[in-house]
Amino acid sequence: MKKDGWTCHVGCDAQVTTLCPCSKEISEYGAHNQRGSVSIQVGLFEQASLPDDIKAALLHIIESNASAPLYPVLKRPDEKKVTEEAYENPRFVEDITRLIAIELYEQPWIKSFQVECRNEESIHQHDAYAKCSYQKTCRAILQVFYFHIFIHSIPQS
Template identity: 60%
Template sequence: MKERKRLVLPSKQERHRLFGSITPGPKTKPTEKKDMPDLQNAKKDFIFEIDAVGISNVKHPVTVNSNLAPFEQTTVANFTFTSKVPSNQKGTNMSRFTEQLQQYYSKGFSVSITELYDFARELATRLEQDNAVLEMTFPWFYERKGPASGISGLNHAEAYIKVEFDVNNGYSSEVGLTCAVTTLCPCSKEISEYSAHNQRGYIKMTTEVDEDLLGDVDWKEALLHAAESNASAMIHPVLKRPDEKMVTETAYENPRFVEDMVRLVAADLYELQFVTAFTVECRNEESIHLHDAIASLSFRK
């Protein structure tokens, strides 16, 4: 490396000036909150009501309880908070969303529909609005053992919750799960002399729920079972050779098209008492094509 002469640097203050910093000017505007104008709470005829305004992509740690090990886990959720704004109000106060999130976190924020109902109701009160909506997604981890060896590892699925509080309509909630499974092509099994091609499938379930019928059921476990029990085979984090033999043979014995998957999962969701409506989507990452295969199905009881 070529040796360079030693630099004589200007002071840090002079360097800041060099790159555009200026001396602060006189301060004439109020510094106390009570004296500051609140533009967002201005009352006029602003023509339209806004369906949803708020903040998204808010990442924050939460505690998740599960019927599958690990039974209590800390994960990072991605939040969206919104509320309606009437036509006679300019906007919302964005800081109140994260202010309430911090208050709940300081008390120990555990993800449950009941606690999220409280959160939404209190948020609407804080915003001085008639409704508030909270949406969140988070990775949920669960233990999975090899079918022959019994060696454990952790799988994860993407969980989804949406709750809404409305002064006139009360509470409503949706829960969902996206998880990975193995599917084996029935067509290639039928026509090939030797084998059949497999693919990794992703099952996305979104359900409207009656919280009163949920009881002690862990909805995450219930939705996971609906997807995995209808697949060709389950995904495993650890597979020894005896495990691999069992998994591949199970897949061969249970071939599934994407059409088969959405219908079979839908039947399981229909049988869950706490589910009132649902959408099931399946996407297979094809192993012998560049494209994916997709199917979806929606049903309201």
């Protein structure tokens, strides 16, 4: 945590599994997966009642909104379960970013946030990237969302 004026900021980064909704829709045999990187930065209300473990809460928000969590090692039956879970929860980067943003917005202890998600594409020569920021102001009526989707090209060898 770092103190910045009156706002305390906390961050969490995690790797996730994503499954492409387009390839699932058009393919008779399956869909392609990507490894996604998600980064959350949140500003906390100073007088808010905070979760006991803020980083665990943020990690849960990230992993529960991906197609599936990412694991360091899996046995075959577990690998089957994870790939089936991802297949049943296809997500674009913008889906993950939006779902995480909605969940962060609902947390009364969060004053502001920034969510970034980048998928390392498995069959395209570009990565997909989405970013969303939110800032609560003194006037509860004036709450601003802005959302950007970018496609980053990977240089060919």
